[in-house]
Amino acid sequence: STKNTDNTFNNYFSVAYDIVESVKKVTGPIQYDHYCYDIIDFGFTIQSDFLPLTAYITQIDFSFETEKEFWFNYSEECRLMTRFFKNAKNKVSARIGLLNNPEAEYLRELEKNQKKVQMKKKKKIILIMEYPHRAQESGLIFFKYMMDKQKDFIPYYIVSKSSKDLAELEDYMTNVLFYKSKEHIEKMFETSYLAHTHTPNYAAPVLTKIIEGKIKSFKNIFLQHGIIGVRNLEYMYGKNSNPELINKFVVSSKREFNIVRDELCYSEEEIILAGLPRFDSLLEPFTQFKSFLYKNDILIMPSWRKGQENLTDDEFKKTLFFKSFHSLINNQTFERETKNRNLTVNFFLHNNFQKYNHLFKSSFVHIIESGEQTVQNLLKKHGILITDYSSVGLDFSILYRPVLYYQFDNQLSEQRDLESGNLEFLPGKIFHDENLLLEELYRKNDLYKMDKEYKLLVKNDIYQFRDRKACQRIFRNLQSMNE
Template sequence: ISNRKEKLQIDLKSKWLESIRVEPNVFLNVFEITIDFPQVLKTIITRIDYDDYDTTVIDFFITTSSEMLPLTNFKSRIIYTDLFNDETWLDFSESMKVLVRWYETGLGNLSCRIGFLKNDIYSYFKEKEISEITDSENIILITEYPYKAQENGLAFFKYLMEEQNTFKPIYIISRASNDVHLLKKYLSNVVFYKSKEHIDYFFKANFLAHTHTPNYAVPVLSASAEQKIKDLYKLFLQHGIIGVRNLEYMYGRKTHPNLINKFIVSSEREKSIVRDELYYPEEDIAVTGLARFDSLLKDNGFFESYKVRKKVLIMPSWRMGQEKLSDEDFTETTFYKAFHSLINNPRLEKLVMDKGITIDLYLHNNFQKYNHLFTSDFVNIIKASDTTVQTLLKEHGILITDFSSVGLDFAIQRRPVLYYQFDVELKEQRAEESSKNFLPGKIFQIEDDLINEIEQKIKRYRMDKE
């Protein structure tokens, strides 16, 4: 039994019952196994973050062994069958229940997702799950990550609170979030993740505006909650302009037919991508600009940009699959080696000292857990809990990124962007935007060339392409 996210596993021995010869050299072996599932989870899960959405996936394998002689090291996945119930609730501890949600993988194998609720919240959830609820109010739930209130979700929530009275906006956030203070003015319309109020509004709501996935709005991903998500009208606010990556596998309507009802985009160019590559009809796409752009562009002229020209922000994207690596394996990646080398380059350090430059490194949300692996005497490593992406974009005059759409956000401010693409074979990269003509800044593969350009940009502060 394996925890896919943490790469931890536990081996259990089954009880052999009988072996039936069905052909001369073919036997049907019958066995049974009893699993103390809560105890298994305590063994293969190192940390339970109750206030966050649980992304844990458990996989099941089988292998055969003999006390007489070696047989095989091969582990076969256990096949999903209809014998498995949709879900099982178990006592995880004296104070908490765990949901085991069985499902069939794309290859027909058995896996399960899990979720935790405290006993009193579980009872309340089960009560609301079966009660008759009428959607009498125009309640619109708004969520980013459960622990975030920083970008399009926050901007849209503030707009709804201040500019209209048709809808009742409800922002969902973790009680432990560092961003709660950003919602202080509107706490009457804020509910904490997995609270009774969250459960109430979740089952009452008829609209959901999300920046990543509608699943971040659910208290726990039970069958009833999943059905409720399907029934909601879902507005996708996005969290960045679609620029370099092909996102069909994440947001495409063919792959995820129930994910989005209305897709918000920033331009006609982006609309054509959502229509032609993500397979949404034009009536389901709205060209409005992203919600956070209002504040990004406010009081943001050339003078404001020039004042921060010596503040350099390094904000790379992530690499799919590498967010699951151990610290040791992550330090062996091209990504780590390239950026750790850059922030320790003696030439760049001399530039910082001679020209009075400030350099900050901000890792993507999926790589934030590796912050401690990046060290430098002259570059500041910024934690996500210390600030917001919007604040970083407004407070810096030069951006260094690789494939991130944040480069397009930065360019909207008419500030220079430098692209450091040391691993140019990015698998998800869109063909059109891999060309040098698309991006609003020069592309560099070599560290020294990038440092030369940083020095030039300080002297001659302007965009390469508008």
């Protein structure tokens, strides 16, 4: 501290971070078998024993010439990859990821010798995945097709060893790569093809700069995890926002083709009009009979809300989402009608909200835990769906089963600008009031029958394929992609 002539002082200090302890404090326990989404920002505040000072957090300027990447000892068994980069404000942020010591050393060795590994590539390997801990939908169905129906490629499915869905893969374990294993890391350096349902980054054991570069060099086929509906997905999947994310974008109808071309800015050559692989399984034989079989089973399956997935329990309980759906599954009239009509009601939260499952309580609605059933099976085994904005409403409509939309908050922050009215876009009536929603539910004498106008909408605009050959069409496009 130095005194100036005008009785002011200049105070000089340094700030030091223990990276591992800082990360542990900010993130809490990191789930090793799940993808690590966390990005850490670095800043500080100043305190004084002599006078009150501002609580303003000063973020640290990015002063490196390039990104810096370090590996720290996170525990005796595990290492923490920390990759410092310049964020949008020109400040320091860091991506992080965990690998066990043997796998971390193996990855670093392959990164040093990646040119030699590349020279060994002979066969066409394709990696396929959903979330690292999931094998439930289009990734799983396309992987099984690639295993059973073709010889041009060697397919591998990436999944966590702790996944509850391993039973779905038991007949194909020779071609299963456990997430973050040495085999998984090795195949990242041997492949040129990746088919995924969410983001190609999920294929990364940890997102080092070299691994990120490899993912961008892959032939990336986006299988999608739902037909594009109400949400505006430009910030996630748009060509302008993420120019190196996707090479081929799979869609299900001409309407969706136009959305991806006009709103997400992909060229027509980059779009595959094929249908989603999971619909090959969803459209199983005797669909109409099974609709009758499950006519008394109601599924409530809402989407999530951007910005609410990281709230504390107390904060989440204050949201309109929680209040509205908790009220619905505790509505006394709903409970009485459910018992009188011998109905079964199940409630299933989106993957991003599953952490809040324990907050929802009901005496007559079953709250389904993640891993208890696959989404595909849930859709197949219910006669009517109540959702808000979720693309599962479009999935469900393909079975020609009725969908009711409960949009209590009127619109999402990322809602698409729908030029046509919602009635012409979504395959079901929209309700903003809980009681009006339930009145419509009680009014339907045949719960499992879709109204004719919505059935026509499904045929014309939502899903134009009923031949269960989506996987075949995607495979043919894959064949045409050059190395």
